Every structure is written in C-alpha cells, then in structure tokens.
Amino acid sequence: MRAFAAALGIPEDHFVRSIANPISRGSAVYYPPQAPELGADQFGVAPHTDYGCLTLVYQANVGGLEVHGRNREWILAHRIEDSFVVNVGDLLARWTNDRFRSTPHRVVNRSGEERLSLAVFVDPDDDTRIEPVCRTGRGAALSAGDLRRIHPRPLRQVFRLPAEMSRTPLLKLEWRFVSSFEMGRMTVADWRTLDTQRAVYRSELQAEQVLRLLRVQKDDPSFGYPISNYRHCLQSATLAHRDGQDEETVVVALLHDIGFDACPARHGAFAAALLGGHVAERHVWLLEHHQVFQDHHVGEHYDPLLDRNARERWHGHPHFEWTAAFVARYDQAAMDPDYDTLPLEHFEPMVRRLFSSEPRSR
Numbered sequence: 001m002r003a004f005a006a007a008l009g010i011p012e013d014h015f016v017r018s019i020a021n022p023i024s025r026g027s028a029v030y031y032p033p034q035a036p037e038l039g040a041d042q043f044g045v046a047p048h049t050d051y052g053c054l055t056l057v058y059q060a061n062v063g064g065l066e067v068h069g070r071n072r073e074w075i076l077a078h079r080i081e082d083s084f085v086v087n088v089g090d091l092l093a094r095w096t097n098d099r100f101r102s103t104p105h106r107v108v109n110r111s112g113e114e115r116l117s118l119a120v121f122v123d124p125d126d127d128t129r130i131e132p133v134c135r136t137g138r139g140a141a142l143s144a145g146d147l148r149r150i151h152p153r154p155l156r157q158v159f160r161l162p163a164e165m166s167r168t169p170l171l172k173l174e175w176r177f178v179s180s181f182e183m184g185r186m187t188v189a190d191w192r193t194l195d196t197q198r199a200v201y202r203s204e205l206q207a208e209q210v211l212r213l214l215r216v217q218k219d220d221p222s223f224g225y226p227i228s229n230y231r232h233c234l235q236s237a238t239l240a241h242r243d244g245q246d247e248e249t250v251v252v253a254l255l256h257d258i259g260f261d262a263c264p265a266r267h268g269a270f271a272a273a274l275l276g277g278h279v280a281e282r283h284v285w286l287l288e289h290h291q292v293f294q295d296h297h298v299g300e301h302y303d304p305l306l307d308r309n310a311r312e313r314w315h316g317h318p319h320f321e322w323t324a325a326f327v328a329r330y331d332q333a334a335m336d337p338d339y340d341t342l343p344l345e346h347f348e349p350m351v352r353r354l355f356s357s358e359p360r361s362r
C-alpha cells in the first residue's frame with residue numbers, strides 16, 4: 001500500500017494508517033483440472049473484479065489466472081516461482097479515482113492438473129473514509145464498511161463484460177479463437193485454425209443465412225404489385241416445382257429475386273453471385289440476365305424508349321432459350337394473390353441440400 005501511495009506522490013502512509021483493524025481475510029482455493037473439451041468459456045472462477053483494495057495471489061503449483069487487459073484480451077498471468085500476483089480491487093480504484101484500475105480477471109485451469117492458490121484480500125478498517133486522493137471532486141466519500149455493505153457481493157463483484165466488449169461465442173465448444181485481434185499479428189497456426197473451422201462453419205450455416213435473408217422479407221409490404229417480393233419468390237418456386245423442374249431450378253426460382261429490394265438495379269447479379277458456386281452455368285447466366293428478359297413481357301408502357309427486344313442481343317446464346325422460357329413461365333406472371341403458393345418450409349430442405357453440395361469451380 002506504501003508503494004501505491006508513493007506512486008501517487010502522496011504521503012507513503014496515507015493508505016496504511018487506515019489499516020489498524022482491517023477487514024482483510026485470506027483463503028485457500030482448490031481448482032480441479034478442467035476437461036479440455038469444456039472450452040475457454042468454462043471457468044474455475046468466472047470473470048469478476050475484487051471488491052477490496054488489493055488481492056495478493058500465490059499460485060501454488062500451476063497458473064490459470066487470466067487478466068482482462070485494456071486491449072480486451074485475456075492475458076495469462078504466468079506462474080512465477082516465489083512471487084505473488086498483486087491485483088487492484090474496486091475499493092482502491094474508487095480511492096484513487098481509477099488511477100489504479102480494478103482489473104477483471106478469471107481462472108481457467110487448463111493445466112490438466114489440480115490447482116491450488118492462496119489469496120489474501122487486503123482491505124482498510126471498516127470506518128475508513130474512502131475519499132478520492134487524486135482527480136478529486138468526483139465521487140462521494142463513503143466509509144469502507146458502507147461500501148462493503150452496499151456492495152451486493154462482499155468478496156467478489158461478478159463482472160460481466162458488456163456485450164460489445166466480449167468475444168462472440170464459437171460455434172463449437174472445442175474450437176478456439178485466433179491469438180490476436182490483428183490479422184498482421186496472427187500466426188500460421190491461427191490461419192490453419194480459421195481454415196479448418198470455417199469449412200465446418202460454412203457447411204452448417206451458409207444455407208441458414210440464405211434462408212434468413214429471404215425470411216426477413218416475409219412481412220414486407222408491397223409497393224404496388226399484388227403480392228410482395230417474398231410471395232413472388234415462393235410463387236415462382238412453386239410454379240417451377242409443380243411443372244416438374246429439378247431441385248436446382250426450383251431453388252433458382254426461389255432465390256432469383258432475393259436481392260430485389262436490397263440491391264434493386266443489380267439484383268440478378270446479386271443472386272448469380274450468391275448461387276454461383278452451387279448451380280450450373282446456365283443458371284448463373286439466367287440469373288444475371290433475367291431482368292432484361294422480363295422487359296420482353298411488358299405490355300403497354302408510358303416510356304416510348306422501352307426496348308422489349310433488348311434480349312435479342314443475346315439471340316443464339318446457348319442459354320437464351322432456357323432463360324426466355326424460365327422468365328415466361330415462372331417469373332413474369334408469378335404474382336397471383338389467389339394462387340395456392342407453397343410455404344417456405346417446403347423449399348428449405350432443397351436450399352440446404354444445394355448449399356451442402358461441393359462448390360463448383362469456374
């Protein structure tokens with residue numbers, strides 16, 4: 001405590017003169033070995049800050065104490081022979097107006113061995129007035145005892161990282177995070193980990209994300225067409241399905257306008273990029289060009305410059321006839337509010353099967 005006072009440039013005995021009848025206490029803590037498959041978010045002691053002034057920790061045989069640094073990484077406080085970890089608690093942080101910070105910490109015993117630690121919590125006398133010694137004028141003075149009594153947990157304050165400060169949980173408990181927050185500081189092992197975990201992640205989540213992109217449009221209103229884009233997509237897929245088209249064509253119909261409102265002018269290219277790795281070339285071409293093929297079906301229009309035959313520039317292209325037929329049958333007329341359209345659930349397994357197929361290289 002003298003060292004802390006000296007560091008602040010105040011009389012060395014400032015803190016210790018309040019430690020005549022301290023409410024300090026000590027404890028010996030036993031940690032069983034933690035099974036590796038439990039992952040990094042299973043704790044011997046969950047993240048928290050200490051209530052008091054200082055905590056002196058002796059890690060008797062193995063390490064495991066981790067400190068939450070200001071760069072938001074958990075840093076392992078390695079066990080060093082014949083030494084103590086000195087941790088600042090909430091009371092000293094308050095006493096110094098956060099010049100010394102109360103550090104969140106946790107214990108994760110990954111050693112595979114039993115772990116023993118000895119901790120001494122150093123607090124001043126119960127009636128000590130905790131009046132900030134620096135950056136004064138902020139924070140009211142209270143006695144150490146009052147602070148302890150109004151505190152919901154006298155020994156340890158359960159520390160919850162704000163959502164935006166904590167890491168996103170991993171998909172699998174046994175997975176691990178990369179070792180840095182910067183790509184430039186990541187290791188070869190990190191990149192291998194990412195590649196391995198990403199392959200599983202995508203195989204499990206890509207189809208779900210695509211379905212979610214569609215599902216969020218479910219209750220969107222219409223801007224004039226008899227049905228919403230969501231219902232148009234389902235109707236298009238239903239028409240293709242009832243026409244006996246193969247599963248890939250049905251999914252192409254379901255997703256051909258998935259970006260209709262998010263990416264209006266290029267929604268065909270949007271769908272082509274989304275499906276490109278998983279469908280035949282004729283479907284990629286169809287998706288990219290279907291907007292121009294639709295113009296062929298426009299009846300009366302106010303714009304004299306509208307070119308209904310713009311698609312003719314691709315006449316003779318191997319995918320021209322298929323695109324023309326698809327648009328005529330499953331797209332330009334798929335807006336009947338009375339049609340018995342199948343629900344999305346009907347098509348979900350098809351989407352999952354398509355995205356679980358090996359991506360095609362082009």
Ligand SMILES: [Fe+2]
Nearest residue numbers: 256257290291
């Ligand atoms: Fe479209």
Ligand SMILES: [Fe+2]
Nearest residue numbers: 232256257331
């Ligand atoms: Fe469409």
